[in-house]
Amino acid sequence: xxxxxxxxxxxxxxxxxxxxxxxxxxxxxxxxxxxxxxxxxxxxxxxxxxxxxxxxxxxxxxxxxxxxxxxxxxxxxxxxxxxxxxxxxxxxxxxxxxxxxxxxxxxxxxxxxxxxxxxxxxxxxxxxxxxxxxxxxxxxxxxxxxxxxxxxxxxxxxxxxxxxxxxxxxxxxxxxxxxxxxxxxxxxxxxxxxxxxxxxxxxxxxxxxxxxxxxxxxxxxxxxxxxxx
Amino acid sequence: xxxxxxxxxxxxxxxxxxxxxxxxxxxxxxxxxxxxxxxxxxxxxxxxxxxxxxxxxxxxxxxxxxxxxxxxxxxxxxxxxxxxxxxxxxxxxxxxxxxxxxxxxxxxxxxxxxxxxxxxxxxxxxxxxxxxxxxxxxxxxxxxxxxxxxxxxxxxxxxxxxxxxxxxxxxxxxxxxxxxxxxxxxxxxxxxxxxxxxxxxxxxxxxxxxxxxxxxxxxxxxxxxxxxx
DNA sequence: ATTACTAGTAAGCGAGTAT
DNA sequence: TATACTCGCTTACTAGTAA
Numbered sequence: 001x002x003x004x005x006x007x008x009x010x011x012x013x014x015x016x017x018x019x020x021x022x023x024x025x026x027x028x029x030x031x032x033x034x035x036x037x038x039x040x041x042x043x044x045x046x047x048x049x050x051x052x053x054x055x056x057x058x059x060x061x062x063x064x065x066x067x068x069x070x071x072x073x074x075x076x077x078x079x080x081x082x083x084x085x086x087x088x089x090x091x092x093x094x095x096x097x098x099x100x101x102x103x104x105x106x107x108x109x110x111x112x113x114x115x116x117x118x119x120x121x122x123x124x125x126x127x128x129x130x131x132x133x134x135x136x137x138x139x140x141x142x143x144x145x146x147x148x149x150x151x152x153x154x155x156x157x158x159x160x161x162x163x164x165x166x167x168x169x170x171x172x173x174x175x176x177x178x179x180x181x182x183x184x185x186x187x188x189x190x191x192x193x194x195x196x197x198x199x200x201x202x203x204x205x206x207x208x209x210x211x212x213x214x215x216x217x218x219x220x221x222x223x224x225x226x227x228x229x
Numbered sequence: 230x231x232x233x234x235x236x237x238x239x240x241x242x243x244x245x246x247x248x249x250x251x252x253x254x255x256x257x258x259x260x261x262x263x264x265x266x267x268x269x270x271x272x273x274x275x276x277x278x279x280x281x282x283x284x285x286x287x288x289x290x291x292x293x294x295x296x297x298x299x300x301x302x303x304x305x306x307x308x309x310x311x312x313x314x315x316x317x318x319x320x321x322x323x324x325x326x327x328x329x330x331x332x333x334x335x336x337x338x339x340x341x342x343x344x345x346x347x348x349x350x351x352x353x354x355x356x357x358x359x360x361x362x363x364x365x366x367x368x369x370x371x372x373x374x375x376x377x378x379x380x381x382x383x384x385x386x387x388x389x390x391x392x393x394x395x396x397x398x399x400x401x402x403x404x405x406x407x408x409x410x411x412x413x414x415x416x417x418x419x420x421x422x423x424x425x426x427x428x429x430x431x432x433x434x435x436x437x438x439x440x441x442x443x444x445x446x447x448x449x450x451x452x453x454x455x456x457x458x
Numbered sequence: 459a460t461t462a463c464t465a466g467t468a469a470g471c472g473a474g475t476a477t
Numbered sequence: 478t479a480t481a482c483t484c485g486c487t488t489a490c491t492a493g494t495a496a
Contacts, residue, residue, distance in 0.1 A: 003232035004489090013313040026461065036491050041462055060460050078310040084242040085307055233470090255480065265472045270481055289479050 001050075001073060008033060008043045009052055009070055010077070018071055021056065021063040028061075072135070079141065083219075090172075091141050093193055093215045095134035097207050100194070104129030108196060112157035112164055117196070120152050121169055121180055125196035129182065130174065132193045132213055142183075142193075145170055145217060152180070169196075172217035177201055181217065230279075230302060237262060237272045238281055238299055239306070247300055250285065250292040257290075301364065308370065319401075320370050322422055322444045324363035326436050329423070333358030337425060341386035341393055346425070349381045350398055350409055354425035358411065359403065361422045361442055371412075371422075374399055374446060381409070398425075401446035406430055410446060 011032050015022045030040035044064070047053040052070035056063040066074070079091070105128040107113060118124045134142075145151075146168070156166040169180040172195075179197025193215055195201065207213070240261050244251045259269035273293070276282040281299035285292040295303070308320070334357040336342060347353045363371075374380075375397070385395040398409040401424075408426025422444055424430065436442070 003236045007232045007235075010309060010313070014309060018313065025459090037460095038462075038491055039489080042489085045462080057461080062461080074310070074313060078314055080239060080243060081303070081307040081310050084239070084247065084303060254478095267472050267481075268470080271470085274481075286480080291480080 002046075005043065005047055005050070005052070006073060006077065008040075008047060009066065009074060012053065012064060012066060013074055017053070017064050017066045018074070021065045023058065023061045023063055025061045076138070076141065090219055091145060091217045093132065093134050093138055093141060093217070095132040095138065095193065095213060095215070097202075097209055097211045097213050098131050098133045098192070099209055100129055100131045102128075104131070104194060107164070110159060110164055112159050113154060113167075116154045117169075120154065121171070123179075123198040125179070126198060126200045128200075129194035129196055130179075130201040132174075132195065132215055133191055134193055136191065146183075150219065154182075170217045172215055174201055174213065174215050175205055177204060181215065231275075234272065234276055234279070234281070235302060235306065237269075237276060238295065238303060241282065241293060241295060242303055246282070246293050246295045247303070250294045252287065252290045252292055254290045305367070305370065319448055320374060320446045322361065322363050322367055322370060322446070324361040324367065324422065324442060324444070326431075326438055326440045326442050327360050327362045327421070328438055329358055329360045331357075333360070333423060336393070339388060339393055341388050342383060342396075345383045346398075349383065350400070352408075352427040354408070355427060355429045357429075358423035358425055359408075359430040361403075361424065361444055362420055363422055365420060375412075379448065383411075399446045401444060403430055403442065403444050404434055406433060410444065 008029070011029065012022065012024075015024060015032075026041040026044060027037045029044070030037045033040060033043075044053070044055065044062075047070070048055055051067055052073065054065050054067055108117075108125050108129060109127050114124060151168040151170055154167045154169060157164055166185045168183045168185055170183075171178075171180045173179065174195055174197070177197050177199050179195055179199075179201070182194045182196055195215060237258070240258065241251065241253075244253060244261075255270040255273060256266045258273070259266045262269060262272075273282070273284065273291075276299070277284055280296055281302065283294050283296055337354050337358060338356050343353060380397040380399055383396045383398060386393055395414045397412045397414055399412075400407075400409045402408065403424055403426070406426050406428050408424055408428075408430070411423045411425055424444060
């Protein structure tokens with residue numbers, strides 16, 4: 001998303017356009033953004049084209065409201081700032097359940113991974129991964145996770161004459177089931193999040209493909225409680 | 230501030246550059262920003278020129294840290310987002326005490342204003358205003374105030390054959406002294422904030438020009454407490 | 459009043475490359 | 478490896494103005 005569009009969207013949000021239709025002229029918006037009327041008008045056109053706002057033309061001014069897609073961008077931005085100023089302790093990914101290609105079972109059955117999971121994560125995962133497709137706008141949360149999350153590194157190893165790459169894990173939960181997400185280190189951000197757990201998640205949740213789901217990742221390590229004396 | 234520079238600054242902050250020097254190459258930054266190495270390099274040059282970051286060149290990569298000026302921009306942005314998502318109940322302006330030109334005394338002595346202050350703000354101000362020069366980066370808080378603050382409108386009136394313009398007031402306090410800031414409606418955002426109070430602020434605080442000061446403005450109206458039955 | 463098109467100018471971009 | 482310069486191309490800007 002272009003930086004100036006985000007800025008414009010934020011400005012509209014400040015005027016209340018997340019909650020209601022806001023009446024504003026391109027000239028008024030231009031003053032807020034310290035630019036010309038023409039540029040503000042163009043920004044609004046671009047935001048509209050990208051479905052980040054919805055407009056209705058009144059007789060004079062226009063009524064503008066931010067769409068849910070636009071709101072997602074602002075939320076993502078807010079999360080970034082919360083992290084910058086260390087105010088949040090978890091990241092929630094929203095997505096839909098999908099089926100994997102069975103690869104998850106292959107990888108999570110490798111002894112080289114299993115031993116490390118047991119040792120470093122504290123549990124032996126059920127074979128296979130619980131896969132969730134996240135919205136593309138959620139991907140910057142993945143980046144945040146890499147930068148801020150307390151990742152657990154699982155090292156690469158060799159087995160059967162091939163190499164199994166190193167992965168990062170982040171502890172979290174899906175609908176109350178504790179586990180961790182697994183991210184290959186040498187790969188770009190994907191739209192799929194893979195979750196492992198000692199429990200067979202799909203069975204426990206009795207859930208179908210396409211169902212909405214949330215994965216919650218803990219950013220702070222859970223500190224053991226100090227016993228009262 | 231250019232939108233893309235803010236975005237870059239935010240990215241550096243996410244990498245921890247608010248707290249410590251961060252080692253990053255222009256290519257790595259470019260990947261984060263989804264742009265080219267050349268552009269990332271140019272962004273860093275621009276941020277440096279504007280004193281928003283400080284750089285040290287290592288043998289390979291460079292060490293980057295965000296300056297306090299850069300941090301202010303990020304804080305201001307964070308405040309904006311907090312307001313968008315309704316998480317803050319006050320705005321604090323940081324500035325330095327300055328002397329006015331005596332105009333404050335003239336205006337605050339006008340009967341037309343005095344009657345409205347008494348009626349709408351609940352107090353009769355001491356003649357004169359307590360003036361604070363705010364940092365230019367604080368000005369977007371003024372804009373926030375106009376959009377979100379529970380402003381009290383003081384209407385224009387005529388007296389002695391001239392017109393006294395309408396002003397907006399926002400209740401707040403300076404160092405524990407309750408009062409309100411006064412902003413002319415028909416004027417651009419200024420670097421000076423004028424504070425009125427039933428008490429002679431300068432005398433009470435025994436403060437000199439140039440001294441650092443905070444003005445706290447309440448965003449939510451203080452609701453009267455419900456008596457317990 | 460508005461919005462937004464046209465057109466000329468300015469700013470931003472990244473491939474190539476020097477250092 | 479790095480950073481950052483040049484330069485040709487693209488994108489973004491605003492004055493003027495139509496609708």
